[in-house]
Amino acid sequence: MRCTQVRKLLSSHQDGALSAARAAAVTEHLERCAECAAAFAELQRTWQALGLYQPAATAPGFTAAVMRRLGEKLPRPAWQAPRWAVAAALIFCLVCGGLVGHVQFATSPVQAGTQIALAVDVSQQLGIDAFGPLPADSLSGAYVQFTGAEGGR
């Protein structure tokens, strides 16, 4: 194993995260390479020095404070409505939608005929031939001919 390869593996070697074969190869290299051995020793000293970072003691009453808070509910984000409000809003929308649909479509045949006449009139005024026969050489015309769907017109 070369020094460059070994240097890359020193961290994993220190953590015991290498396979047995690789760990053995690194150990063997460290035994005969003073520079890599020095680098590894410095890494070990650094890791050991981290042990000097000792936090202060936990405040008394920590567990009691946690247990007191267990009954509390998480604060609800401002954008998140309660479930009952979401359900109520949904029902309201459904009822309103039903009422509007009933008023719109439950009209008499005379009113329906008037609406169709108005639509034809508007399309003619705008110069749109929305209600005329489809051109036979168009794709839509061919489709209508093929399916016979234009029978009603």
Place this chain on the structure above:
Amino acid sequence: MDDDAVLMREAAGGDQNAFATLVERYRVRAVNFAYRFLGDHQAAEDVAQEAFVRAYQSRHRYRPAATFATWFFRILSNLCLNEVRRRKRQGLVFGPPNAATTATPDPSASPDAQYEQQELGTAVRRALAALPEKQRLAVILQRYEDMDYEQIGRIIGASRGAVDGLLSRAKGTLRQELSNYF
């Protein structure tokens, strides 16, 4: 099923005493972990408490396939990251490293040696605080919580190879930062 998982199952069944046992068992590790990551004792206590509360509220989602420690430290790590980001957004910074929170110097050592040890302790804290967040999490979990790469990966949401890379880079930086003290 290990002992912690049994306690969590009892907690999920509504036994708060079982959860209190878990809190008591993990509170020092939780506060120390948060303290080493955040560098502020009060913030560490608050975040650790919050982590236990969240763990309790999510107790029905815990599956014994993961150890309680891994599952809990994932919650705690996320809260620590949130706290750092919240402070950044608000333009708040944690206080400077405090020498009083490093290990007590060996009383049998000479005054010079004691002073050097305190200096090194402060430098360690500074160097750790300067690491990128994920590297810092990986170092704390490996060095102080003695977790392996798989566990660390599950906690911080990274592959084993990524954890290897994070630790390798972090150690390189720490080695460089602390080389004057050796």
